[in-house]
Amino acid sequence: MTGGLCDVPGGSHDGQPRPYPCGWRCTTHAPQARPTTTPTTTISPAVAAAAQRQTHSGPRQVTSALFVDCGDGRETKHGDRAGQIRYTGQPRARYECLACGWQSETITGPTAIRRFLDHIRAAHKAACPAAPSEGAQAA
Structure with missing residues (x-):
């Protein structure tokens, strides 16, 4: 294993280079995790009204x-x-x-x-x- 230098030419480098599947990278050029997004669900007013009509008090039969x-x-x-x-x-x-x-x-x-x-x-x-x-x- 070789190491010590970031494989990305030029630019500013920060931190000790580490091995990644794409090559040796410093902290600045290391692959970043994708931001997690929470899917948003919007319910149309017609669907919400239908769901509210279908709610019953007591057990269903x-x-x-x-x-x-x-x-x-x-x-x-x-x-x-x-x-x-x-x-x-x-x-x-x-x-x-x-x-x-x-x-x-x-x-x-x-x-x-x-x-x-x-x-x-x-x-x-x-x-x-x-x-x-x-x-x-x-x-």
């Missing part, structure tokens, strides 16, 4: 369950059908209300499931005999 099986499918990569999914096991979904015990039939197929998911919770909530008439509902 699960009132329904949605079961979704995405199925087994492979996407076509080439040709005129590129981007389409060929299913070997169709996707399926089922909704269950834990308050009244009602279960939907099992829905199969990607398009049928999309339509089912868009309305099932609100449709059953309107007809559920065990649904509370007022108060907050679990999302």
Whole structure:
């Protein structure tokens, strides 16, 4: 090992040179640690208002369950059908209300499931005999 002189030519040197991966450096020319920055997170007013609406007093209770099986499918990569999914096991979904015990039939197929998911919770909530008439509902 050689040492004694800073590898940076010219300029003022300070302190005893030490070995670094970039070569021998004095205190003035030694690599400096990057300053640590704390990431700042800003929450939009709409998100903050939604979070505040979702806070409830007391414990939350699960009132329904949605079961979704995405199925087994492979996407076509080439040709005129590129981007389409060929299913070997169709996707399926089922909704269950834990308050009244009602279960939907099992829905199969990607398009049928999309339509089912868009309305099932609100449709059953309107007809559920065990649904509370007022108060907050679990999302």
